[in-house]
Amino acid sequence: MLALILRRLALMIPVLLGLLVLVFVLTRIVPADPAAVLAGEQASPEQVAAIRATLGLDRPLHVQFVRYLVQVASGDFGTSLYTHRPVVQDLAERMPATIELALASMLLAILVGIPLGAVAAVRRNGWLDQIIRVFTIGGLAVASFWMAIMLQLVFSMQLDILPLRGRVDAGVPAPPFLTGLYVIDYLLAGNLALARHALWHLVLPSVTLALPATATIARFTRSSVIETLQKDFVAWERAVGYPRRVMLWKYVLRNSLSATVTQVGLLFGLFLSGSIVVEAVFGWPGLGDYLFSAITTADYQPVMATTLAIGVIYAVVNIMVDLVQARIDPRVAEQR
Amino acid sequence: MRRRDLLRYSATAGALGALAPIGMPGFAVRDAQAQGAGAAALRWGGNLSRTLDPHTVYDVPSAFTRVNLYDCLYEYAGNPPEPKPLLATETRSSADGKTHDFTIRAGVKFHDGSELTAEDVVYSFRRMLALPQGVGPAFRPFMKAEGVTATGRHSVRMELQFPYAPFFACLPMVAIMNKRLMEANTVNNDWAAAWVAGNDAGSGPYKVVPGSFRPLDSLDMEAVDGYWRGWPHSRPIRQVLCRPVRDDATRLLAVEKGDIDSTHSYIRPDQHERVRRAPGLRLVEEPQLRTYLLRVHNGRDPMNNLDFRKALSYAFPYELFIQRVLRGTAVRSPGPLPVSLWGHPRDLQGYKHDLDAARRHLDAARRAGANVTREITFTALVGFDETEQAAQLLQSELRKIGVTMRIAKAVWANAVQMTQREETSPDIWSHWGSTYYIDPDNWVGQFYSKAALGTQRGSSWYRDDETDGMLAAARATLDRAERQRLYEAASRRLVDQAVDVWIYNGMAYRAVRERVKGYRPGAVGDGLDLRELWLEG
Amino acid sequence: MSMPAPAPAPMLSVDDLSVVIDTPEGPARVLDRASLAVGAGEIVGLVGESGCGKSTLVKAILGVLPPNARMPEGRMLFEGRDLLALDEAALAREVRGRRIGFIPQDPALALNPMFTVGTQLLEIWRWHAPENAPDRSRAAGRARLIDLFRRVQIPDPEQALARYPHQFSGGQRQRVLIAAALLCGPRLIVADEPTTALDVTTQQQILSLLAELARDFALSVLFVTHDFGVVSQLCSHVTVMYAGQTVETGTKRAVLAAPRHPYSAALVACHPDRMADLAGIPGSVPSPLAPPSGCRFHPRCPEARPGCAARPTRLVALAGDPPHALNCIMADAPGPAGALP
């Protein structure tokens, strides 16, 4: 298992390097001059040129890239032109928020999507399947921001049982930093009330983010359960007298999960990209918000570092997915 | 009513039931809230800059922290706002307008308790001049770091390269920073930029709660006891929690719910009624000096033809735009200056929407050999719907007189890039003339001097010696009456030459909760004086 | 229609059972009044070309027909109980695994790849440990399973429990499945072509193992196969099916030595396996969607005569010993067997 992890981590390096090149090129070929934006409207052309030179943006592209590589290799992801803080520091503040949201959404999507898909498969073409189908199609079709607003209107404005936005209310102190995930950090700090407070703040954004993923997972689970049900071993399990319930929820489901789990890894990318909208609507101070404002001001160091960070999260999650898959399917474990 | 709403929502929200089977008890969020700040705090929902450094950014949100965390030599006061001394108690200017001696108020304390002296003023100006972005670029053309010297513990001399009349209007841009504190936090000659991005080194009425600043996201400030200017109200706001809301829809919900006490000042016209009706809310109208104009490339055929430009000016449907798109939330500004500012000729007529006149000028342009059949391009700004709507209106009017115009889109950073070279600069694009310093020079001087060529300010590619001369003369004299005459003449000349299409002076609108009392908009951006506020109930 | 009434009631009897599967193309009458009997201690070979309905009959007995299948007529008695009267849950609870053991065709696919063999087999024990077992605990099941593994010659029985299906060879997997079938002490074993997927040597080993186990445990066996060689080696009785109909049934000796039905005769003559044509008889098994009327064999039958296409299917007992029954117009003749060539 350890060897597997190490091998996958090693494989990550070329992927991330490729990502780095891509992001670098993208941030340099967009026709937006960071120096001009930074200098502001009052600056003269000479002042802009001076800034450009200070930032090294006047050098040939390959020189800039090598410089950037050297910089990154030494663990320095640069400084934001606007916050004037090391990008790493900004990321350290914001990444946990995004991860917390993505994890909660993933958990929700899995816990709801898999049973939903399995039930739909077992009751194939029955009324329950029809209802679930409507839900899954709806879940994919509904725009996140619309969903977000509906949830806010119903649960926050009308019923007033869930907070509208943010990770905590204004004035509630952040927990001491341990994992960066508020719910967990409050718990570790022994503050149950605030852990609950943070959890309630997590509900609406994660439901919004989870909805399309839940639908996808449900659909995948459904078709893969249906496929599994055709398998010979299911006939055998029936013929030797496994109770139906046990057969479905223990044996068939486990076989179907393999496909679903792969899907979850891919969906995590969806969570990360979807979080841009969801973070904006729910005032969730994560990477999405940060990346958005960095892009709009051509603040290229944060753009590159954030993209890289998202790439790393994505890669790590997919390694974890592989590990889970190896646990589910002994054959996978042996192949690797 | 409530019940019916609920039914309506649950019908539309459809799938929610399936997703939220978690039986949520009426959890008292407020219990947890009570653990944090009480209701006595102002929850400010205006935008936050990405840095608290008052020198390196100069935008609408940064005025909020600059004004309330820092003091400056001058501030804007009165209506219309004029620069008035604040930390300066006395100002003496030489006859040639180049040398200015300031006496600094004694007894002003920084937040760390140390006294503000001439050294701090010198440090602050030198820092501002040294940093490449933000406030510095406005000063650097006429001022060098060596020109700022302390002539005593409480006196400072500033020598300009040449006489520069807008100088005093620029002084409220420069926050005075605590030199000792700044130097203690300087790493690698960075002028403490990294440190002061998240902390304050000021003497203003409020100070930053350490560690509370998260760029774009949150900032906590608390009142400074014994602030030298005093507190006008008996129960001023002790604590200010800045919690900007990024999303338009959520922002309104948040202020309606009372999660925040105020929004930013860009409440869209279509949302005004909703805010006016909402219980506990009021819509505050904040007059703006900000102008909105279409920039026309005067250096390129056919826009280099005066008649063609006049045709453009007559073709734009000003009233329609102001009434339909802005729902009447702006006033027509016929020339390059804000209508309420001195220097704007009161009797200036400018252009009206008149397609017959437009056709006449188009014919004249055609006869003069302008390539009026060329398709021209309007570059609208992504994320600023107004620019696109202006483009569409102009497009349809031009079509009526036989001019074809294409609409392209660019993000701000991209547009800025394009305007740096005459060849790539857009045929037409549009932007706002924001207030940096309140002086006619901020608009007409910055946009139409030859020195502006190669920046987005000079994107009209207008080269006119006479206008340039008037603008330079207006900068060089301290004689206010003479300056006013020159700006009025320059304005008329620019309008006669139809250099750009000037459209309106805007209003800003902010939703503020009723419990916030004493609210008065700031002169520049979000620079309101928080000392004047109190909370009721 | 009626078997010659044998003195003791058979352990399993299927009479005139029809199975109709509703397919998108229409109803397919996959079994048409099929009959079968397995007496105590008998090993009955069920033979017929591919697509004859052998597996369908097995599924019907086990109660695991697909959901779109119906049984519009017929009776099934097992140990005196009417299987058709039991619902799916009751079958799963009381019959399958417990009283009837099942050995599937393809050992490579029959086990769940994601669970250890021990987990899967003990799941059967968990629900079907015999009532009269002295100890019905999991540990007891384990012990019995290890005994059985030893009995079916699986090396390292203890470790074998912790292994996954893909870690066994094909023959070993079939042994595992045999052990699974025997685990809870069933009276009847139903094996659907248990050796077809194996190579010849392994086939032989499995066959002798089955014969040995049947003898030692005094089991009845229903053994589905294509191969008369297997029948002659293993079985005591034979039932021949064609296109969903039972065409001939009797003791091995009677049927193999003197097949009376033209189809059985052809089958015996050529020892067909899956791929081969019936000797001298062109054509193939008709689709159950549009079967020929009357005797379903009549389009191919060299003996066909005018009445065949209208003859209702029924088994007619032949006189004499050993018991032998035939489903053919020739048996309907008033005269005795003499009418046949």
Ligand SMILES: Nc1ncnc2c1ncn2[C@@H]1O[C@H](COP(=O)(O)OP(=O)(O)OP(=O)(O)O)[C@@H](O)[C@H]1O
């Ligand atoms: N689920 C089903 N849907 C439709 N037709 C079916 C289904 N199952 C079986 N059949 C049809 O029923 C007939 C008998 O199938 P069955 O599997 O019982 O044959 P078999 O005698 O076991 O063949 P083989 O020797 O190939 O295993 C075939 O024509 C088959 O196509």
Ligand code: SF4
């Ligand atoms: S009934 Fe007729 S067709 Fe059928 S097998 Fe007998 S002789 Fe042939």
Ligand SMILES: [Mg+2]
């Ligand atoms: Mg079969």
